Amino acid sequence: MNNAAQTRAIQLAVIVGSLRAQSYSRKIARALAARAPDSMRCRFIEIGDLPLYNEDLEGEDPPRAWSTFRAEIRSADAVLFVTPEYNRSIPGCLKNALDVGSRPSGKSVFKGLPAGVVSVTPNKLGAFGANHALRQTFVFLDMPVMQQPEAYISTVADLLDDKGGVKSSETAGSLEKFMSALEDWIRTIRPDDASFEAFMRQREKIAEDYVNGDAKSLEAIVTHAEPATFFSPRG
Numbered sequence: 001m002n003n004a005a006q007t008r009a010i011q012l013a014v015i016v017g018s019l020r021a022q023s024y025s026r027k028i029a030r031a032l033a034a035r036a037p038d039s040m041r042c043r044f045i046e047i048g049d050l051p052l053y054n055e056d057l058e059g060e061d062p063p064r065a066w067s068t069f070r071a072e073i074r075s076a077d078a079v080l081f082v083t084p085e086y087n088r089s090i091p092g093c094l095k096n097a098l099d100v101g102s103r104p105s106g107k108s109v110f111k112g113l114p115a116g117v118v119s120v121t122p123n124k125l126g127a128f129g130a131n132h133a134l135r136q137t138f139v140f141l142d143m144p145v146m147q148q149p150e151a152y153i154s155t156v157a158d159l160l161d162d163k164g165g166v167k168s169s170e171t172a173g174s175l176e177k178f179m180s181a182l183e184d185w186i187r188t189i190r191p192d193d194a195s196f197e198a199f200m201r202q203r204e205k206i207a208e209d210y211v212n213g214d215a216k217s218l219e220a221i222v223t224h225a226e227p228a229t230f231f232s233p234r235g
Contacts, residue, residue, distance in 0.1 A: 050096055074109045
């Protein structure tokens with residue numbers, strides 16, 4: 001078996017910092033996912049139904065949406081954030097998702113996950129403020145973020161057709177280049193052996209949830225298409 005066959009696919013969580021169904025950020029996120037390498041599996045994690053973070057709601061029975069979100073991020077190898085800019089910063093829904101995932105204290109699901117950032121705007125500044133406001137949170141979240149290539153997408157309306165597709169081959173090539181670089185970054189930060197260990201830790205947590213009557217987190221590791229790999233309880 002060659003090395004390519006032995007390489008486990010990267011599980012990439014994609015978080016869009018806009019709730020609007022036809023938002024430019026979501027369209028760009030879909031275009032990025034469509035150009036991801038074959039060895040990368042992109043899964044969109046929705047944040048619109050997350051209750052505002054309130055520590056009073058933590059405990060033995062936190063909101064189900066929080067638990068589901070945390071389980072989905074926990075099962076990922078990395079996170080790609082695609083966001084617009086609101087008032088020179090990130091949207092409130094995105095900040096809330098970061099708050100939910102980083103709590104309870106000491107149990108952040110973001111800790112150590114490689115990250116990529118793409119900021120999107122119909123204007124000309126590339127949503128620079130949102131891009132760097134988001135990067136600032138990674139310092140505390142302990143998320144190593146890809147530095148190059150940077151992705152500030154300006155005048156995005158001119159880049160997309162009526163169906164949300166990318167108009168030019170140049171734009172398509174840039175998106176593909178970004179996703180290829182992101183894969184390299186993720187594999188540098190989290191080699192396959194480390195990813196496998198993370199998967200085993202996640203499997204133990206999911207098994208615990210299942211025993212306690214919560215099967216929702218099981219969906220994060222259930223295969224929906226071939227190939228599937230099976231191994232003994234000893235690993």
